[in-house]
Amino acid sequence: MNLLRTLATVSGMTLLSRILGFVRDFVIAxxxxxxxxxxxxxxxxxxxxxxxxxxxxxxxxxxFVPILAEYRNQRGDEATKTLVDHVxxxxxxCLVGITALGVLGAPxxxxxxxxxxxxxxEKFALTVELTRITFPYILxxxxxxxxxxxxxxxxxFALPAFTPVMLNLSFIGMALFAAPLFDTPVLALxxxxxxxxxxxLAIQIPALKQLGMLPRxxxxxxxxxxxRILKLMAPAVLGVSAAQISLLINTVFASFLVAGSVSxxxxxxxxxxxxxxxxxxxxxxxxxxxxxxxxxxxxxxxFSALLDWGLRLTxxxxxxxxxxxxxxxxxxxxxxxxxxxxxxxxxxxxxxxxAAYSIGLxxxxxxKVLAPGFxxxxxxxxxxxxxxxxxxxxxxxxLAFVGWLKHAGLALSIGFASxxxxxxxxxxxxxxxxxxxxxGWGLFASxxxxxxxxxxxxxxxxxxxxxxWLSMSFSHRLINLSGLVAAGLTAYFGFLWLxxxxxxxxxxxxx
Numbered sequence: 001m002n003l004l005r006t007l008a009t010v011s012g013m014t015l016l017s018r019i020l021g022f023v024r025d026f027v028i029a030x031x032x033x034x035x036x037x038x039x040x041x042x043x044x045x046x047x048x049x050x051x052x053x054x055x056x057x058x059x060x061x062x063x064f065v066p067i068l069a070e071y072r073n074q075r076g077d078e079a080t081k082t083l084v085d086h087v088x089x090x091x092x093x094c095l096v097g098i099t100a101l102g103v104l105g106a107p108x109x110x111x112x113x114x115x116x117x118x119x120x121x122e123k124f125a126l127t128v129e130l131t132r133i134t135f136p137y138i139l140x141x142x143x144x145x146x147x148x149x150x151x152x153x154x155x156x157f158a159l160p161a162f163t164p165v166m167l168n169l170s171f172i173g174m175a176l177f178a179a180p181l182f183d184t185p186v187l188a189l190x191x192x193x194x195x196x197x198x199x200x201l202a203i204q205i206p207a208l209k210q211l212g213m214l215p216r217x218x219x220x221x222x223x224x225x226x227x228r229i230l231k232l233m234a235p236a237v238l239g240v241s242a243a244q245i246s247l248l249i250n251t252v253f254a255s256f257l258v259a260g261s262v263s264x265x266x267x268x269x270x271x272x273x274x275x276x277x278x279x280x281x282x283x284x285x286x287x288x289x290x291x292x293x294x295x296x297x298x299x300x301x302x303f304s305a306l307l308d309w310g311l312r313l314t315x316x317x318x319x320x321x322x323x324x325x326x327x328x329x330x331x332x333x334x335x336x337x338x339x340x341x342x343x344x345x346x347x348x349x350x351x352x353x354x355a356a357y358s359i360g361l362x363x364x365x366x367x368k369v370l371a372p373g374f375x376x377x378x379x380x381x382x383x384x385x386x387x388x389x390x391x392x393x394x395x396x397x398x399l400a401f402v403g404w405l406k407h408a409g410l411a412l413s414i415g416f417a418s419x420x421x422x423x424x425x426x427x428x429x430x431x432x433x434x435x436x437x438x439x440g441w442g443l444f445a446s447x448x449x450x451x452x453x454x455x456x457x458x459x460x461x462x463x464x465x466x467x468x469w470l471s472m473s474f475s476h477r478l479i480n481l482s483g484l485v486a487a488g489l490t491a492y493f494g495f496l497w498l499x500x501x502x503x504x505x506x507x508x509x510x511x
Contacts, residue, residue, distance in 0.1 A: 014278050018278070052141045066288070070292070085217070257406055315448060328484065329355055333351055344470040362422075
């Protein structure tokens with residue numbers, strides 16, 4: 001399996017999903033606007049979506065994939081299928097219970113997570129109704145995470161990467177065609193969540209059948225593999241929760257700043273998510289099963305080489321992205337968002353947050369590469385401890401920065417924290433001798449530095465005055481920005497080519 005080709009495939013599927021996500025947001029904004037109904041829906045959808053991030057795609061995947069890879073490589077397909085059946089059965093029972101509690105306890109959940117809605121009985125009642133419709137989404141998405149873990153372990157990465165597209169298509173279809181059929185149109189969005197969850201699970205069933213790994217629901221709580229997965233999940237939940245808590249606290253800080261601060265951070269974060277999702281999520285997805293196989297087959301040399309490949313590729317692709325986001329903040333933001341009520345001041349305020357966020361982009365993606373080095377060895381406690389340390393440091397930096405940098409200080413604390421997190425993970429792998437850097441890092445770094453200088457000069461002098469971007473028409477911005485991006489890419493990769501870099505140098509075969 002060529003990991004570079006696999007990375008390109010997964011990133012391409014992620015890009016498709018992100019583009020459709022923007023289309024989804026546009027359709028919802030156009031059809032429903034911003035008001036009581038959409039507020040109610042976003043709060044209702046946030047609850048199962050948060051549980052999905054905490055359990056399904058976070059703690060469960062981190063615990064399940066390494067154990068599954070171990071069974072497949074050391075115990076054979078029959079034992080692996082038995083493990084899958086037992087895990088699926090236990091997972092299904094737990095999810096049915098959680099879903100029932102969420103549906104029955106929806107009024108309490110809304111009273112706790114959106115206490116301000118209690119003052120408006122109509123809004124509160126609508127949010128409860130929407131929550132009861134959307135909450136079963138966690139059931140489907142947890143089973144999707146189980147299926148994706150199996151497919152990724154068998155190196156079938158494309159289908160799980162494509163799966164989120166189905167949710168976006170469901171949203172777009174229901175918003176455009178089904179909403180007029182409902183007395184309360186926003187209910188169409190809630191049912192779109194359920195339909196999207198069903199579709200995401202359904203498209204993975206044929207692939208599981210082909211592998212002979214379609215689960216039979218046989219809950220066996222005392223199964224050795226099930227017990228090990230549950231023990232690994234406990235600290236993993238804590239680690240994933242730390243990141244969500246950090247974001248929540250940042251929102252609390254921002255809520256005390258001038259009006260618009262939360263929105264400026266949101267739009268800056270949307271721009272950050274593009275490179276973070278395209279590379280970070282994709283690298284983490286393909287590295288975890290590959291590293292797990294290397295660990296299960298007792299191949300430390302291959303394990304270290306995989307990490308080294310991931311680190312070099314991350315620096316090669318994320319450092320120029322970070323630099324471009326910092327330098328081209330005004331051109332990017334004005335082109336994408338300066339329309340209607342989003343004015344020049346909003347562009348400049350969002351730019352300051354984006355520049356601060358960009359400092360941590362490389363660290364954020366490095367975490368996606370380094371953390372699987374622990375998960376694959378079934379060591380979840382170490383990255384959890386590091387996540388908690390990072391959480392504490394983030395809040396200290398918030399207190400230090402927010403007074404004089406305002407909302408940009410909150411973004412800066414996130415950026416620095418990501419770099420600290422990556423540094424601590426790297427140090428932990430080096431101290432345990434799990435990762436040994438391959439030869440040639442000095443020459444690699446010097447060539448990379450030269451390419452970044454070339455990129456900076458082209459972008460900085462090609463951009464010109466930021467003020468003129470604020471007064472351009474949309475078409476002029478788009479043409480000029482496209483030319484700048486093309487010139488920057490040519491300068492960066494052209495310098496690397498002249499310095500001797502070749503695509504073949506980054507091809508990596510996995511076991």
